[in-house]
Amino acid sequence: MCPSGARESEKRPIRIEPAALCLQSVDHKGLGVFALRRFQRGEVVERARVILMPGSQWEILNRTALEHYYYKWGSEAVCIASGFGSFYNHSDTPNVRYDPKFDEQVMEYIALRDIECGEEITIKYGCPIWFEPCG
Secondary structure, eight states, rough: OOOTSHHHHSSSSOOOTSSSEEEEEETTEEEEEEESBBTTTTTTEEEEEEEEEEEGGHHHHTTTTTTSSSEEETTTTTETTTTTTTTTOOOOOOOEEEEGGGGGTTEEEESSSBOOOOOEEEESSSSOSOOOOOO
């Protein structure tokens, strides 16, 4: 039950399937998100609630440990994705795409192809990358 003061977008529950994803160390990358079960192409891998911030705070975020963990949200805001959302590594050939659901304040991650159990889940960052991509 949601508090009566909750915004409408906060009243829609986000169902979390237990043990579908996990966070593990990845050589030369830091942390990465891995599938603990098989996902089919088109399946929603995760729905992550986002914490919105005005675009005027981009410069502030860039001076913090969150510098590489936020997303642009439309043309005038940024967000931090909860759950595993801010831990997906970049790939030029990702197996998941992200889709902002602006009205719900949710980032949805959808399988671009079948993903096997144990496989790292990756996204394409959609911005100039600041590192040398690795395998």
